[in-house]
Amino acid sequence: MKAILTLKEAANLLYYKDTRSVKKWCLKNGVEIFHEEGSNKKYLITMQFESARLKKFIDYLKEKFKEKWLDAFQVYMSMNITNVIELEESKIVHFVKDIKQAYKPTFHHEKRFLTTLLKITPEL
Secondary structure, eight states: OOSEEEHHHHHHHHTOSOHHHHHHHHHHHTOOOEEOTTOOOEEEEHHHHHHHHTHHHHHHHHHHHGGGHHHHHHHHHTTOHHHHHHHHHHHHHHHHHHHHHHOOOOSHHHHHHHHHHHHOOOOO
16 A cells, blocks of 8 residues: 555545545545645545545444454454454344343343343344
C-alpha cells in the first residue's frame, strides 16, 4: 500500500466522479489535503484516509464487541470468511450465555419459554 494517495485515486476508492467531492469528503471527515510547494498536485496520507473511511464500521464494531473490537476488526480485515463466521457465531453464543446469567425466571411459564428460546440455534 502506498503511503500517499492522489485526489483522483481517493475519488476512485470513494466511487466519486470528481475530485471536488473528495475535497468536501475530506473536509467533513477531518482528512488533511497536502500539496508540495511549487506544485498544484494534491495528495492525502493513505492511513489517515483509510481510518476516516472505516470510522463508521469501527464505531459499529466498538458497539457490538465492546473491548474486543480490535480483535473483531482484525478478523474482518483478514478477509477470511471462515474466521468471520466463527466470530459472529461466538458472539451469538456469548449473547445466549449473558441471557442465562442476567435473567432468572420466576414462574413456570417463564422457565418454559426461556428453555424454548435457548434451544433455538442459528442456521447459516
